Amino acid sequence: MLELVAATMSMIGYRDAYFLWSEPVRDRFRTLVRAATRQDPDWTAAFLGWLRGSTSMRYPALVGAAHFVAERTAGGQNGMSRQVVGSVLRNADDPGRLLGYWIGMYGPRVPKPVKRGIADAVERMAAGPPVADFDATVPAFLAARRDTKRLQPPLPLRLRDVIALTHPKARTVSTQPRWVMPGRRRLQDLGPAEWDRRTADMSLPQLLANLRRFDWAGIPFRTAMAVAERISDREEVQASGVRPMRFIAAQRAVGHRRWPLADGAGHSTAALPRIPGRTLIVIDQYDYEDVAYGLTLAHLCSTPTCTPVTASRSR
Template sequence: MGKLAKAMSKRGITGPVRTTGRRTVTAEGGAGWSRDVKGELFTLAVTNLVAEDTFYERGRDRDDRFVSLLWEAVAQDAGWVARFVPWLRDGANMRTASVVAAAEYARALAALPADARAAAPTARSVIAGALQRADEPGEFVAYWLAGRRPARNSLPGGVQRGVADAATRLFTERAALKYDGVAQAVRLGDVVELARPTPAAPWQNDLFRYLLDRRHHGDGVATENLPMLRARAQLEAVPAPRRGAELRAWGADAPRRLAEAGVTWEALAGWLGGPMDAVAWSAVVPSMGLMAAVRNLRNLDRAGVDDQVAEQVAARLADAAQVRASRMFPLRFLSAYKAAPSARWARPLEQAVGHSLANVPALPGRTLVLVDQSGSMAARLSARSDLTRAEAAALFGFAVGLRAEEADVYVYGADGGWKDMTPKHRQVRMPKGGSLLRLVEKHGRADLGGTLTWTTLRRTYHGHARVVIVTDEQAHDSPDNLPDVPIITFNVAGYRAAHVEAAPNRVTVGGLSDAGFTMLGHLDTRHRGGWPF
């Protein structure tokens, strides 16, 4: 054990997620502890895909708990919530949860006594900070107005100004083409009408007028200040039967023409009115966002795009700056790895997931990593995801193991019934320079029955400097007679009960993005870990 690890073990590291000392039980009946309001809100928020059922909790109950906790936190410490909500969007990359949190912050703030409200950060600043993509002002407005009578379709002052700030910053020609879908409950034109944003330039004044006309009259005028909208109108004027031939006739100029008209791959498929072939994909790949490219690796293979086009995508996956700018969850690269049928994407996706996990600390000394692969971890992350919590846990746990100076990594669960349950675990070798995605593919399976976290720890711990447990925390057993070293829980589910009481050397971090590793790294280099915002 190195000097740093020895010193940490003696003093005891602490983290910001605290428990109250009040005993409860996990969903499996094991020992549990209630978290304080901030701790419960944080662990829920960084894992909460809004309106999604989980193994132990219905989506509606989970969302109600999220809102209730946020109101409690505003009443306790509005300044903390005001810092947390924008970080939830920027740092944890939780898009819908941050939209809901911003709206509920505004409502909870309005319910505070006048003196507390005056001392708190404004709803305007929190809302503007939480809305980071051009469709999010509309999502915010839809959530705010949900269930209200038509006569109350208005936004109060601070809310209106926060949405207006976001609209001025985010509404562009490209945003209008991508996000102003006619099927949306709240269109971009509705946001302009309700929030009354101030145009930042003459072109945006024309754009706001265009969006209003499109919303109310079905069409808008693309002035000379709106060249992308004009170029799109010219494309739409091409008769449908001639569009495929027109695309081919453009030859090497096709990517430029599509980019100037703000054509996404979805728009191109609609414009062509049929399946996308290699010519179509080759024309749109240069202007595709990285997330769109990753989602379509299988489609590129099926269409038979040549290696030159594939190399363009591979180069972007290998570019750390582009991967980080895309703000994609590491899990998206795992999903693409599972879906893409050809070997040509394996290495680029491995590079991309490495870039997206840049905050994984290189832990010194010996580290014990336990990755929960019990039955509850078989639950999918969302209704639209093909990934499970078991795969998420394996991705995060194995990433720690690969980066650590020396790591013993186990996947674990239990055999038998409730009364005669016995621990079951397998060691996973972490070859230096090994493929994280292949390790997850091979070992990220929720096939180990029940959850005996603490029994497994006692059987696998042999003088390690620290223990990292990646789990949903719903254990059957109790944390008795544990070693006096840092035990860091990486939570990937956000359920109510903590599986161990927060104390020196008993710390919880987590989430579904790379953000949890920032906290883990801080804990291992400082005596006291704080909030990541």
């Protein structure tokens, strides 16, 4: 089990991009999840819930849940699978991603624990604050790669297709009409008035993911100021569990300094472990993201030494 933790945490720099892992590393992760499930399913269930809720590794947590269910099903063991599936589904697009992975890995026959766990999550999210059914997007650092198509995960199912397959209680889901949008409407196609209405219901991670779309849509000034205030609010940042790299990824996506992302990144270091001893940090002084990351890292070090350099750049 400790081997599973070490293997997973060694890939945390990839965040949500599980399909950027090499095939041997992915195979090992799947094997270790199934072995841990056989050895101690309670521990494995808790680990997957922690991975989804406390780290940036959302897709690996969904993959782990799928293989948890596969191992339990193969062994003829009942119980826990439904709960594990429900525990890793937090966003409106999570159910579609999990189903897309399951079908791509195991085929179109979806076992009842997966369906019931997804239905539980849909009902839970439908009873909460309004959310939107949207198409999955490729992370900015992944989209820049030339081999993106080869590395993308299986196409996720649309939420309306998830509902048709898993049959959550219609009475619960019908109270949330905005869950199922007609056609294949995308969030980036919304106008400024619609974005203005939706920002108040968004979590901090959702705000960070949509900053570029806010710029495109031209949201009202007062709304932009409210978003900026939340991004730089120490208490909200620390309560959200968002890590510094998420802010840096958002900065790279927007390409300007309108949003106070450096402030948010600084607040987000409170939950990170401290680094003892002396640490040398080399920073490219002409790269804003590099400077922000280096200074953020310096706050975690007992005795940091920051050295600016000028990285060679091709013209």
